[in-house]
Amino acid sequence: MPVIATVALSKRYPRVTALDELTVEVGSGVTGLVGANGAGKSTLLKILLGLIAPTAGSAIVLGHDVVTGGEAVRALVGYMPEHDCLPPDVSATEFVVHLGQMSGLPATAARERAADVLRHVGLDEARYRPMGGYSTGMKQRVKLAQALTHDPKLVLLDEPTNGLDPAGRDEMLTLVRRIGTEFGIPVLITSHLLGELEHVCDHIVVLDGGRLLRSESKAALTGETGVLAVEVRDLSGRDRLGAALARAGARAQAEGPLLLVEITGEETYDVVRDTIAELGLGLVRVEQHRHRLEEVFSV
Amino acid sequence: MSEPTRSGVIHDIGYRHYDGPRLGRFAITRALTISSLRHAYGLGRTGKSKVMPILLLAVMVVPVVILVGVENAMKLEDPPIVPVNYIGYLQPVIGLYLASQAPQLFSRDLRYRSIVLYLARPPRSTDYVLAKLTALTAALMVLIGMPLVILYAGALLAKYDFVDMSKEFLTALATALLVSVLLAVIGGLIAATTPRRGFAVAAIIATLTVSFTAVITTTAILDPDVTMQGAAERYTQIASPFSLAQTLSRFVLRDRSDWMPTTQQGLVFAAAYILLVAVCVWGVNSRYAKVARG
Numbered sequence: 022m023p024v025i026a027t028v029a030l031s032k033r034y035p036r037v038t039a040l041d042e043l044t045v046e047v048g049s050g051v052t053g054l055v056g057a058n059g060a061g062k063s064t065l066l067k068i069l070l071g072l073i074a075p076t077a078g079s080a081i082v083l084g085h086d087v088v089t090g091g092e093a094v095r096a097l098v099g100y101m102p103e104h105d106c107l108p109p110d111v112s113a114t115e116f117v118v119h120l121g122q123m124s125g126l127p128a129t130a131a132r133e134r135a136a137d138v139l140r141h142v143g144l145d146e147a148r149y150r151p152m153g154g155y156s157t158g159m160k161q162r163v164k165l166a167q168a169l170t171h172d173p174k175l176v177l178l179d180e181p182t183n184g185l186d187p188a189g190r191d192e193m194l195t196l197v198r199r200i201g202t203e204f205g206i207p208v209l210i211t212s213h214l215l216g217e218l219e220h221v222c223d224h225i226v227v228l229d230g231g232r233l234l235r236s237e238s239k240a241a242l243t244g245e246t247g248v249l250a251v252e253v254r255d256l257s258g259r260d261r262l263g264a265a266l267a268r269a270g271a272r273a274q275a276e277g278p279l280l281l282v283e284i285t286g287e288e289t290y291d292v293v294r295d296t297i298a299e300l301g302l303g304l305v306r307v308e309q310h311r312h313r314l315e316e317v318f319s320v
Numbered sequence: 321m322s323e324p325t326r327s328g329v330i331h332d333i334g335y336r337h338y339d340g341p342r343l344g345r346f347a348i349t350r351a352l353t354i355s356s357l358r359h360a361y362g363l364g365r366t367g368k369s370k371v372m373p374i375l376l377l378a379v380m381v382v383p384v385v386i387l388v389g390v391e392n393a394m395k396l397e398d399p400p401i402v403p404v405n406y407i408g409y410l411q412p413v414i415g416l417y418l419a420s421q422a423p424q425l426f427s428r429d430l431r432y433r434s435i436v437l438y439l440a441r442p443p444r445s446t447d448y449v450l451a452k453l454t455a456l457t458a459a460l461m462v463l464i465g466m467p468l469v470i471l472y473a474g475a476l477l478a479k480y481d482f483v484d485m486s487k488e489f490l491t492a493l494a495t496a497l498l499v500s501v502l503l504a505v506i507g508g509l510i511a512a513t514t515p516r517r518g519f520a521v522a523a524i525i526a527t528l529t530v531s532f533t534a535v536i537t538t539t540a541i542l543d544p545d546v547t548m549q550g551a552a553e554r555y556t557q558i559a560s561p562f563s564l565a566q567t568l569s570r571f572v573l574r575d576r577s578d579w580m581p582t583t584q585q586g587l588v589f590a591a592a593y594i595l596l597v598a599v600c601v602w603g604v605n606s607r608y609a610k611v612a613r614g
Contacts, residue, residue: 070439070440072439072440072612072613073612073613092345092442092444093442095440095441095442096342096441096442098440100437100440102433102436102437102440104433104436105432105433106432106433106434106436106437107432107434108428108429108432108434109432110365110366110368110369111364111365111366115364119355120437120441122348122351122352122355123348123351123352123437123438123441123442123443124342124348124441124442125342125343125344125347125348125442126338126340126342126343127340127341127343128351130338130340130341134338137335137336141335151366167437171338171342172337172338199335203334203335204335205335
């Protein structure tokens, strides 16, 4: 059974259509919800939480209809909003305990869970200080902790990497990946940056102007047009490798110091590895091309 | 995460799921009421936020402690004060408490947008509103009720007539409840309309001061001899929360310590009170319903 299933879900405001006949399914693991600002991501999350009613269509979350079973849905879902939402005059511990109770945990259980999740998100002694003095990274961690404190069966994360520096971004995404795999909680994460989601998501849903552009597993997406970036020691090496790969039947193209190789399947990796070994080239790096997903979606 | 593992740190035992009981909306709303009541006296918040409520509570309590001490030490013939009048004497203090704490309970979650985290949880916005209003009413009851309890205890200690004293105490307590409910919904409505704490504080003080002054002046003009016999000066008392609640309380409890409204007048006061409370509760509720849709 899918965790989230929407059928022809629409939300129209007098002057704008936020969601247009959206039919999509989200399963376990980490699902990325990608779209530009105004694509309908936040509207979708609010409908999934039962906070606003759709104009047409239906949405089922964890087996509950969001219109009639909003309360049941909200008891089972953790939500991390995009914007700041932490009062400055209480400590993280106090706040997360309180919100645990607001999700229906008895007081003692709320205390235990809060200590647990704050440790998981990596908040140290700072958790006893008022949150007014926290850095953006710490605030994001508290926001994530409050979404996990009642052990939800699904978490909705709205732009959790917003405002974080690259290191903080990586840590947050690693944490999101752990939630989806190690914790076993399905995650729906939104972002307008495709690049950062490709590392952590199993499945990607792309919205554009309230419409579904694509919904595919990451493997399917990358399988079609995946590109491998290879860098070897010097430029002549790059050209020799390109020629050798062409002879082996792989499509390769130079871009700066990189050689971009089209991935046609698992064997592409073997061909690249073997060819480099045969030529005795100094390999600098082999990686998935950074802009791969963006190319996919620019169509 | 940001720091490497140090010695003495508890080892990560992995994520643990929770399969204990999950309480329903009612229990959650009750928990919110209790924590809001605690917050109204700065409990669980920073030391700075305890100053104002505790100070005002002290201002309410200290005079009656002195009073009780005096009446017991001097063996006064009669109690020096009718409890219900104490509420009237200290209305500025009560108003100040409302102005300082209603924004804490209402504006705070709007200003820092923590309201979103509540709305994403099982209780509905109406539950949130009722919890907050109940908490503010209870906080005011503590503020007004505590000196009344001390007065009552002191009166019993001084061996005044038990029946009389109990009657006076209960009358004062009932008045305190009517005042608390009315002030809570008015303060709640004003605080809920603005996320800016300063505005809310100023608006609450202004509302109470203006209505109080208007009632006092109009009454003085209509009734220079302070007989309170004319209908006009009597109905004027509707315009301020304190005089409205106090007059209604006298009517309901048949308390003749001050002028007694006729049945018709009393019903008008009751209707005005109920209408005002209903409009304010509706106002706060629709405000949060709008926030939820936001």
